[in-house]
Amino acid sequence: MNLVTGATGLLGSHIVEQLRLRDMPVRVLVRPGSDCRWLETQDVEFVEGDVTDKASLERACAGVDCIYHSAAKVGDWGPWEDFQRITIDGTQNMLDAAIAANVRRFVHVSSISTYGYHTDEITVDETFALGYKMYKWAYYTRSKVIAEELVWDAFKKKQIEATIIRPAWIYGPRDRTTIARLYNMIKAGRAKILGAGTNRLNVVYAGNIAEAAIEAAHRDDCNGEAFNCSNDGEITQQAYFDMLADAIGAPRVKARVPYRVAYTAGFLLEVIGHLFRSKKPPFITRYAVWLMGRRSFFSAEKARKMLNWKPTVTYEQGVPMTVRWYEQQLSGDGAPPTRPREAATVGA
Secondary structure, three states: OEEEEOOOOHHHHHHHHHHHHOOOOEEEEEOOOOOOOOHHHOOOEEEEOOOOOHHHHHHHHOOOOEEEEOOOOOOOOOOHHHHHHHHHHHHHHHHHHHHHOOOOEEEEEOOHHHHEOOOOOOEEOOOOOOOEOOOOOOHHHHHHHHHHHHHHHHHHOOOOEEEEEEEOEEEOOOOOOHHHHHHHHHHOOOOOEEOOOOOEOOEEEHHHHHHHHHHHHOOHHHOOEEEEEOOOOOOEHHHHHHHHHHHHOOOOOOOEEOHHHHHHHHHHHHHHHHHOOOOOOOOOOHHHHHHHHOOOEEOOHHHHHHOOOOOOOOHHHHHHHHHHHHHHHHHOOOOOOOOOHHHOOOOO
């Protein structure tokens, strides 16, 4: 039995999909009132609860071999207390329940942002320390770093096997956050390229990350290892926006704004948002600017070598697929596209 937390989210749903494509049994932990319509098509077991409800975690972990823990407080806005309660305390609760249930492997979904905010033109791999130049309100990154430390602590104490997956900017069908904003901005002609647009983006298809996570979960040599699942090859910011615009049928993005100008604007908007205790995130944040415009690049070579990981879905396939999925949601017409069953085998 495989337990997936965060299964109603983007990456969690793709982990569920890839496990089921391999005919592996899946149990999902879902909060009361969650939209489970897609999960109901996947022949999975449901446990109602969440990572802050310890009693529900005991039920969820019973008889489980491997946990894929992708539940967290997502986004870069909100009170620190939410990040503490969901990402940090929630991870500790999951670890406690997993250890008590004698779960074999804990696959923890982290983030490349745990390395901190490198902006120079360097390549960052798994040998780099975590937490470089974290700023005051970097709550998402800070909570992810602390959650990782909890997992490593349990591993070092030999309480459970552990593997950490560090994705980058994730896209794909069932994305309920990024694609809507990008689609509407590009279609309306309001999107802008940060800087020259020649910087390499770390953007990765959710299903490809799921494949790496499942492969790593079933290998002894991946116990105690972290993997950057951070790109599907090299693609520049301009090329990614060109693919999106072409798939949408909109003019390609030509307008530009200097990186430093956008970063400063993000800082000022964050200051205003925190000053007035706004629950709504600013139009732009420093984290969003960093994701899009930084010159640093996060290497996935370790995963490529150890796991033989390569993109089953390329940018040329995944970007139009994601746009089609979103347009289907807008029209209410049909189900999201799924991966071909014959393409998914462990170790592929």
